[in-house]
Amino acid sequence: MIDFYVDRTGSVPAYAQLVQQVREALRLGLLRTGDKLPTVREVVTSCAVNAATVLKAYRELELSGLVEARQGAGTYISGTLGGSADPAAMDRLRGRLRTWVGDARQAGLEDDDMRALVTSVLAEPPGELSAEQRAAQAQAAREQQNPRSAGPR
Amino acid sequence: MTDVALETRNLGKRYRKLWALKDFSVSLPANKVIALVGANGAGKSTLMSIAAGILPATEGDVRVAGRVVLLSQDKPLYRSFSVTDMLNFGRHMNTVWDQQRALDWLGRFAIPLDRPCGKLSGGQQTQVAMAVALGARPSLLLLDEPLANLDPVARREVTGELLAEVAENDMTVVLSTHVVAELAGVGDHLLLLREGRSTLDGDVDELLSQHARLVGPRADSPPVEGQIVQSGHTERQSTFVVRTLLGPETPMPAQWQAQPLTLEDLVLAYLKAAASGVREL
Numbered sequence: 126m127i128d129f130y131v132d133r134t135g136s137v138p139a140y141a142q143l144v145q146q147v148r149e150a151l152r153l154g155l156l157r158t159g160d161k162l163p164t165v166r167e168v169v170t171s172c173a174v175n176a177a178t179v180l181k182a183y184r185e186l187e188l189s190g191l192v193e194a195r196q197g198a199g200t201y202i203s204g205t206l207g208g209s210a211d212p213a214a215m216d217r218l219r220g221r222l223r224t225w226v227g228d229a230r231q232a233g234l235e236d237d238d239m240r241a242l243v244t245s246v247l248a249e250p251p252g253e254l255s256a257e258q259r260a261a262q263a264q265a266a267r268e269q270q271n272p273r274s275a276g277p278r
Numbered sequence: 279m280t281d282v283a284l285e286t287r288n289l290g291k292r293y294r295k296l297w298a299l300k301d302f303s304v305s306l307p308a309n310k311v312i313a314l315v316g317a318n319g320a321g322k323s324t325l326m327s328i329a330a331g332i333l334p335a336t337e338g339d340v341r342v343a344g345r346v347v348l349l350s351q352d353k354p355l356y357r358s359f360s361v362t363d364m365l366n367f368g369r370h371m372n373t374v375w376d377q378q379r380a381l382d383w384l385g386r387f388a389i390p391l392d393r394p395c396g397k398l399s400g401g402q403q404t405q406v407a408m409a410v411a412l413g414a415r416p417s418l419l420l421l422d423e424p425l426a427n428l429d430p431v432a433r434r435e436v437t438g439e440l441l442a443e444v445a446e447n448d449m450t451v452v453l454s455t456h457v458v459a460e461l462a463g464v465g466d467h468l469l470l471l472r473e474g475r476s477t478l479d480g481d482v483d484e485l486l487s488q489h490a491r492l493v494g495p496r497a498d499s500p501p502v503e504g505q506i507v508q509s510g511h512t513e514r515q516s517t518f519v520v521r522t523l524l525g526p527e528t529p530m531p532a533q534w535q536a537q538p539l540t541l542e543d544l545v546l547a548y549l550k551a552a553a554s555g556v557r558e559l
Contacts, residue, residue, distance in 0.1 A: 131463050136538045138483065139463030168549055170438035174463035175311050176445035181483075248537075250527045 126163060127156055131172045133236065136238035139174045151206040162192060162200040214266075281308035282343065283418050283450035284329055289338035291324050291474075298324040299335075299474045306452070308343065308417075308468065311444055313465030313482070314454040315545050320471040322454045323350070326420040329452075344448075345374065349424045353407040357396030361389060361406050368410040380413030386439060400427040408436070412443060419451045426456075433457075437464060448475025462541045470548055480546055482541060489544055490526040492518045494534035501531045508547040519547040 127150050133137045150156040163171070168179045183200050186192040191204040230238050282305050289302040299321045306312050316322050327333035328340055355364060361384065369375040384391065387404035387405045389398070395406055404424055411419060425433045441464065444451055452469075455461065461468075468485060470478035478485065489507070492500050497516045500506065504522035511517075519539065522528050526538040539547070 133459055133462040133542075134540070136540045136543070138486065140483075146545050165445060166442050169441045170435075172463070173434045173438040173441060173460075175466055177310070178463050178467050250536075 126161065129163065129168055129172050131174055138184070139172075140178045140181040143174075143179065144185050147182075147186055147202075148206055151191065151202070151204075154246070156202050157204065158202050160202045162202070164199055282306065282341075283308040283310070283312075283385075284343075284452070285341045286325075286329075287339045289325075289328065289340055289475045291321075291328060291333070291457055292336045297320055297474050299328070302338070302474065302476060304469060304476050304479055306450070306469065308450050309444070309448060310466040311464060312431070312450065312452045312467045313461045314452050314469050314471065315458060315461075316454075316471030316477075317549060321474040322471055323422055324474075325471070326350075326422050326454065328454065330420055337356075339517075342418055345415065345468055346418045346420065347411045347555045348420040348422065349407055349411045350422045351424060351426060353403050353424070355395040355409075357394065357405060359395050361393060361395065361398075364395060364410055365413065368413050372414040374415045376413050376415050379415070380409040381461050383409040383412055383439070387435070387443065401429065401432050404428055404436070408440075415447075417448060417450065419449060421451060421453045423454055423456065433460070456503035458545045459541045460475055468541070468545070470545065472548075485544060486525070486539060486541065487527075488523065488525045489519065489539050489547075490523050490528060490536040491539055491543070492520060492528075492530070492534055492536050494530075501534050502528050504528075508551045519543075 127147065129143055129146055131142055133139075137145070147156065147162070162183070163177045165176055165183070168174065169176050183192065183194065187194060187200075189204075191202065191206065192200050193203040194200050226239065229242075234242070284306040285304070287303050287334060290297060290300055291299040298319075300393070302325070314322050314325070324333065326348055328335050329342055330346050332348065356367070359367065365380050367378065368380065369377065374449065384405060387402075389405050389409075390400050395403060398406065404427065425436055428436060437460070440451065443449060453465065465482055468478060468480060468482050492502070494501065494516060496511060496514055499519040500509075500516075500520050502520070502522060504520040506518055506520055508519040511515065526536050528536050530536050
């Protein structure tokens with residue numbers, strides 16, 4: 126069973142923190158398919174957040190297919206994350222990140238500087254750029270999967 | 279959309295020459311936790327007392343759906359009464375009484391029922407007052423900083439249990455507090471008072487999505503349109519808290535950044551703006 130906590134000092138809304146913690150627990154394998162999430166009442170009393178906050182978090186998790194609400198029985202993990210992502214894609218990302226970290230060290234950044242940088246980039250609202258990037262990524266993936274359809278060279 | 283727990287129209291309250299509330303019109307949603315915030319003397323206690331019917335308004339109307347219970351800072355307990363006596367008293371003073379609910383609350387915090395209220399710690403007294411308040415099955419529970427004398431751990435516990443009560447019953451809680459930092463995730467709805475008027479009134483998540491802190495090179499005005507809540511300047515940098523449609527998602531020109539606010543940031547921005555009086559909101 127996951128133990129939620131709510132940090133009131135940051136600018137991440139409480140419901141988003143709950144969603145994040147479930148996602149993180151899934152990535153780390155602390156939560157698996159079939160596990161039960163705490164009831165709304167349990168989260169409300171243990172974290173002192175209102176029910177709407179918990180319901181909003183659970184609804185968002187449900188919409189993203191990670192949990193399912195069983196009538197009268199509670200909310201259960203029904204999906205997986207991260208670990209289930211394409212291992213090749215994970216490797217590529219990891220490799221690029223390693224290169225990036227190398228570059229950053231070269232430029233004189235310390236670990237904390239990098240963390241701050243990553244956090245600030247993650248905090249940027251998803252703008253047009255990331256949509257383009259996503260499109261580019263999808264294109265690249267398609268080409269990689271069947272290179273013949275990429276057109277004559 | 280939702281039902282209304284408390285509605286006021288042009289409500290006003292005058293103490294001799296001073297208006298504690300003036301032209302005060304709000305409509306607060308039912309079954310929510312409403313955070314009532316404002317500087318000392320902003321009119322929070324006056325509003326609650328009028329809503330509870332223990333203070334007559336000078337002008338205007340107030341409408342409340344269902345039973346109202348007000349729990350104020352000075353807890354209404356008789357020092358010589360045992361906790362059980364206090365519950366009996368509650369039963370006789372109220373037309374509706376839920377003894378089990380009151381006992382459940384006391385049980386959760388292990389309050390000794392046979393002890394005189396005067397011999398209980400401040401925190402325990404708060405729990406007894408809370409149990410009596412909940413026993414009356416209020417549709418609207420007005421809490422005027424009653425958690426002030428609890429230690430942080432107990433405060434968190436009480437808040438949690440209280441929120442569970444809201445979730446499980448048809449109850450609206452109006453919580454006035456100074457501890458703004460603890461409101462995150464607690465309040466569904468924010469009502470900010472300033473000098474007897476409503477300055478900010480709305481769903482917390484909505485308000486947060488409509489406000490942002492803009493940081494950029496020194497400028498007299500922010501680079502986007504919107505209501506300026508607060509502004510600050512250093513030699514090279516300007517910071518504005520603005521209310522815009524898109525809040526932190528507002529597209530920014532180069533060199534400018536839009537950051538989300540915490541609930542505390544938001545409240546403080548409005549309170550500070552009020553204190554400095556630089557800008558009329």
